[in-house]
Amino acid sequence: MALQGSLTELSLPDVIQLVSVSGKTGAFFIERDGELGKIFLVDGQIVDASIGATRGEHAVYELATWSSGDFSFQPGARSDRTTIQVSNASLMMEAARRLDEWRVLGRKIPSLDLIPYFPRRDQGQDQVTLSPQEWVLVTRIDGTTSIQDIASDLRWGAFEVSKLLFGFLTSGLVALRSPEETPAVEQRMQAGPSAQTLLGLADRIRAVALDIVGPGARRTIEKQYDHARTLIEQGEGLNAIRAMVRQHSKAISLLKGAEVAAMFDEQAQPLLGQMRPSNTDREAKRHDM
DSSP: OOEEEETTTSOHHHHHHHHHHTTOOEEEEEEETTEEEEEEEETTEEEEEEETTEESHHHHHHHHTOOSOEEEEEETOOOSOOOOOSOHHHHHHHHHHHHHHHHHHTTTOOOTTOEEEOOOOOTTOOOOOOOHHHHHHHTTOOSSSOHHHHHHHHTOOHHHHHHHHHHHHHHTSOEEEOTTSOOOHHHHHTOSOOHHHHHHHHHHHHHHHHHHHOGGGHHHHHHHHHHHHHHHHTTOTHHHHHHHHHHHHHHHHHHHOHHHHHHHHHHHHHHHOSOOOOHHHHHHHHHHO
């Protein structure tokens, strides 16, 4: 008979501990609000796990934070992959550490259904320095997409996204609203980072382009950069940055060849993130062609 129960009565780490001590082979299936997670064990050792697009150790960590949902253990079930090599003890220790961090994050992020947006900031408070990973997250915040959906789109764990958002919330760069709350007019108008933040991103992309092409193409790069600055100041937002990247890539391809242009794209695209093209982007792309 399969072992089953509710996570409100018994935590997943405790259940895994009971099964692993007995040296069983099989799989846990954990379901919550339509989400399904899986954890596979062989002779009591966790060898694979998945939840949505997340697989391996990070899937275990995310599932271990669930405080609600139903679980069942099916003896004999096996995975076709081995994605976890570390011991159960190491996994559970890291899961416990993350659970402690979740409690801290929960003070500012009580639900993954909340929607991050960029509030209006006072003059002089827009200068921010972000890591490449933070830039990727910033470019996915549009004032309409929830934290959970952003994590799914990026194929990041909700924990990693929440840690970055916690820093944004603390600094005042980002605020949260519930899905039921109607966005304020200024939120709808400012569906993206502030102009100062975008100008900082444009500076970084220009530096990448100049480093790759050298001084011989500086005039071309600077001209495209100046045009992007003008568009940002006119309120074009991230579309101006995307257009700048496309123009840089096109110019580098003509001046230095496709391989060098590919090098630029490889370094510039992580700063933008893997964003779905908007209608404006598609129109601009057709115009460039």
